[in-house]
Amino acid sequence: MADFLISLPALEKNARLLHDTGVRSGARMLLALKAFSTTSAFEAIRPWCDGCCASGLYEARLAARHMGGHIAVFSPAYQEAELQELLDIAHHIDFNSIPQWMRYREMCLAHPRAIRGEVLFGLRVNPCHSTGHTAIYDPCVPGSRLGIPPEQLKDADLSGLSGLHFHTLCEQGAEELIETFRAFEQHFGHLLAAPTMRYFNLGGGHWITKPFYHRKALISLLQEIRGTYDVEVFLEPGEAWAIHTGVLRATVLDVFESLGYHHAILDVSASAHMPDVLEMPYRPDVYVLHPGGTGTPAVCIPGEQYHQAGEPGEQAHTYRLGAPTCLAGDVIGDFSFPAPLHPGDTIILDDMAHYTIVKTTHFNGVPHPSISILHADGSQHTVRQLQYADFEHRLG
Ligand SMILES: Cc1ncc(COP(=O)(O)O)c(C=O)c1O
Numbered sequence: 001m002a003d004f005l006i007s008l009p010a011l012e013k014n015a016r017l018l019h020d021t022g023v024r025s026g027a028r029m030l031l032a033l034k035a036f037s038t039t040s041a042f043e044a045i046r047p048w049c050d051g052c053c054a055s056g057l058y059e060a061r062l063a064a065r066h067m068g069g070h071i072a073v074f075s076p077a078y079q080e081a082e083l084q085e086l087l088d089i090a091h092h093i094d095f096n097s098i099p100q101w102m103r104y105r106e107m108c109l110a111h112p113r114a115i116r117g118e119v120l121f122g123l124r125v126n127p128c129h130s131t132g133h134t135a136i137y138d139p140c141v142p143g144s145r146l147g148i149p150p151e152q153l154k155d156a157d158l159s160g161l162s163g164l165h166f167h168t169l170c171e172q173g174a175e176e177l178i179e180t181f182r183a184f185e186q187h188f189g190h191l192l193a194a195p196t197m198r199y200f201n202l203g204g205g206h207w208i209t210k211p212f213y214h215r216k217a218l219i220s221l222l223q224e225i226r227g228t229y230d231v232e233v234f235l236e237p238g239e240a241w242a243i244h245t246g247v248l249r250a251t252v253l254d255v256f257e258s259l260g261y262h263h264a265i266l267d268v269s270a271s272a273h274m275p276d277v278l279e280m281p282y283r284p285d286v287y288v289l290h291p292g293g294t295g296t297p298a299v300c301i302p303g304e305q306y307h308q309a310g311e312p313g314e315q316a317h318t319y320r321l322g323a324p325t326c327l328a329g330d331v332i333g334d335f336s337f338p339a340p341l342h343p344g345d346t347i348i349l350d351d352m353a354h355y356t357i358v359k360t361t362h363f364n365g366v367p368h369p370s371i372s373i374l375h376a377d378g379s380q381h382t383v384r385q386l387q388y389a390d391f392e393h394r395l396g
Contacts, residue, residue: 002250004038004354007299010245012042014209019048021208021215027223027233030072032061032204034364035238035354039066040396045241053204053236054090057082058365060355060390064089065392072234074124074165076145078104087111087119092124092199092234094165097148109160113303119144120198122163123148129183131169131176136279148295149355150187163231165193166204171239174217177206182219192229192262201234203221208240215255239354244298246275246353252345253324262319264341269323271330273360274352285309286321289346290339297350306348309335361394 015173022029028050051070052063056078063071073242075082083104086093093108095101101123113119119343122370139146143179147166148223181202186190188342192200207213257263270277277284286309287295293307300306312318315336323330332349362368370385 002248002273002358004246004248004352005248005299006038006041008041008044010298010351011242012043012048013173014241014243014245015045015048015280017209018237021219022050022235024232026226027202027222027235028070030070030234030236031241032236032238032376034358035204036242037062037358037365038353038396039392042066050234050240050289051091055240055364056366057085058362058367058388060086060090060393061224061388062365062392067144067221068235072165072168077155080104080107083107087113087178090119092122092163092165092201094163094201096124096146098123098152101161102157105160120162122161122165122199122201123153123158124154124165124167125150126189126269127166127168127180127183127184127187129168129180131172131180134170134280137170142250153188153191158194159193159196161202162201163198164197165201165203166187166271166308167201167236169203169205171207172215173207173212174207174221177202177218178221189369195230197229200229200231203237203238204235204239206235206237207243208237209243220321224340242354244351245330246307246357247299247350248349248356249348250347252341252343252347255319255341262317263322264319265346266332267322267324268332268349269325269330270332271323271327271329272279274349274356276330276355277332278329284336284352285350286332287348287350288337288341289348290337297348298353307338309337310335316319317341321361357395362391365391367391 018029030051030052030053031049034055052067054060054073056075060071060073071090073090074094108121124147126149130140135141167228228229247348250266252264253267254265254317272304285305290307293305295306295308315338317340318336320334321332368386370382372382374378374380
């Protein structure tokens, strides 16, 4: 039976580094739940984390129930009932368009927690500066729906707003953040300088826990921002908390040859369990449990040895790793191994704790649609309505 295996010590190592970055820079470090929301592993993160970034009501509830601390919410659009409940638990609520803010402005500002200053409201802006290389992950692509472009804020009524937020990076360094911040400042610096502004959120995408990340440069940028603007500064990385902390363990179900290719069918699917492998697309690092192997996946069980798979043809036996599904393209990739694979062999797909688990369950905590049946007489009824409990239950 396939499983995701997550290492608490590896999570704590990342968390301590992020915490240290927060302490040195004076910025508050949130965990973006969209990347990692396995609550049973939160004990390794909780002592080192200032709170969570939530993509909507489900993730905000999860943050309140399982992490505590600050809750910053951003969704491209809120439903009224969702926002009502968010007003009870969130500390920052960021809006993606002026029409949404205007529609809910009165309701938000009249809430007792807003009157007491316990929940603040902000706008996500688009600095219109791309640093990414993959359009699907770039909120600054032409035609992006994420973030308000500069010209729309020129004459807008910003009363009642206390924060600005941007998120544009993906797996990037301090250098890309610095150039993005300069673009932000050019377009929106005057708004951040307004005396009513209380917070500034620089989103996620910061690869802070990678060994080559230029932490010093990040810390000086954050100190510069805090010295220039009278606002609390937030970062909300996701991947950086959970990178190199977990693997997906799979089993070979069958091995056969067809039309000149050697196939190994696993008990996991790129489409159902690792959609980024197809969407991005990317090639995960793969290991096989193999006596005498010297490979080191993110999680190693004491006493077990792993051999890292190579490029096709690099080692003696090349296989196309495929899924037990009907989709012809549900293939993880072509990998070579030192010995033939057999049914029952254990295959390790490396670095699958962040994003992969949530994509297997409820990406962004977006509620799943109900299932309704239409009868011949025109009547319809809902047979299954998935709830918050289903979401929480599936995250472990
Ligand atoms: C608004 C927002 N904040 C934070 C994140 C977390 O980004 P990452 O996991 O790349 O650090 C994302 C990711 O898409 C995001 O959309």
